Every structure is written in C-alpha cells, then in structure tokens.
Amino acid sequence: MKIAAPVTSNNQIDGHFGHAENFRIYTIGEDQKIIETMDVQSTGCACKSSIAGVLGVHGVKTMLVGGIGDGAVYALGNVGIQVIRGCSGNAEDVVKKFLDGTLIDCGDNCHEHSQHHGECSHG
Numbered sequence: 001m002k003i004a005a006p007v008t009s010n011n012q013i014d015g016h017f018g019h020a021e022n023f024r025i026y027t028i029g030e031d032q033k034i035i036e037t038m039d040v041q042s043t044g045c046a047c048k049s050s051i052a053g054v055l056g057v058h059g060v061k062t063m064l065v066g067g068i069g070d071g072a073v074y075a076l077g078n079v080g081i082q083v084i085r086g087c088s089g090n091a092e093d094v095v096k097k098f099l100d101g102t103l104i105d106c107g108d109n110c111h112e113h114s115q116h117h118g119e120c121s122h123g
Contacts, residue, residue: 001028003098004055004081005064007039007091015088017068023051024091025058032099034092052076064094064103 005013006020014020020042027036040058042051052072055063056079063076064087073083086106087094097103 001062002026002058002060003028003062003064003095004040004058004060005087005091005094006042006066011091013064013066013087013089013091013094015066017063017065017072023055025055025060026092026095028099034095052079052081055079055081062098064091064098 003026004023005026006017007022007024008014009022014022023040023042025038025040026034027038029035038058040051040054052075055076060081063081063083065083065085066088068083068085076083084098084103084105087103094103
C-alpha cells in the first residue's frame with residue numbers, strides 16, 4: 001500500500017494541498033509499518049492536477065491532507081486516490097494514525113478561497 005501527504009520542510013502536513021511544494025510517498029509493508037519513503041516535487045497549477053497523475057503512477061491510493069479544494073479532490077479521484085481531509089501535525093504520526101484506524105476524514109473541501117485569502121483552516 002502507498003500513502004502520500006503534502007509535507008513541509010520540517011515534516012509537517014502542509015496546511016493546504018494547493019500550496020504544497022513537496023509530497024512524500026510512504027510505502028507500507030504487510031505489517032502496517034512504513035518501510036520506505038520517497039519525495040516528489042510538485043509542479044503545475046494550484047489544483048495540483050499534474051501531481052495527481054505522478055502519484056497515481058507511483059501507486060498511491062490514499063492522500064492525507066489538511067485543506068484541499070474541489071478541483072484537487074476531483075483530480076486525485078480520477079487516478080484512484082482517496083482523500084482524507086483535515087490532517088495536521090507530524091506527517092509520519094498522521095500516517096501511523098491512518099494505519100491504526102484513528103484518523104477520520106473531516107469531510108470538508110475548501111470552496112471559497114477568496115474568503116480565506118488563499119488559506120483554509122480545518123480542524
């Protein structure tokens with residue numbers, strides 16, 4: 001299984017998918033432990049439609065994010081990637097919470113970026 005997350009330089013979940021410059025792919029072993037990581041740099045538009053294809057080619061099936069817009073959710077879904085929204089904190093800890101079943105999707109996409117001045121807050 002492969003899980004991805006937008007990750008900042010200090011290994012935190014990036015607060016908004018569309019602003020992320022780096023995505024970390026976690027390869028999960030049969031024992032539900034992280035066995036490998038790989039970073040992929042983002043290019044393209046803020047909805048990250050190009051990164052969706054790259055992550056899909058790498059076999060990612062789940063994306064753990066903070067805030068994310070409808071366009072990005074659609075792009076990820078088109079390549080078979082499930083999105084779990086409302087994530088924050090240390091990226092590896094968030095992956096572990098997902099693996100142990102304690103991480104829950106907040107269910108909210110960012111709809112009106114202009115109201116947030118380009119930022120979304122999910123909690």
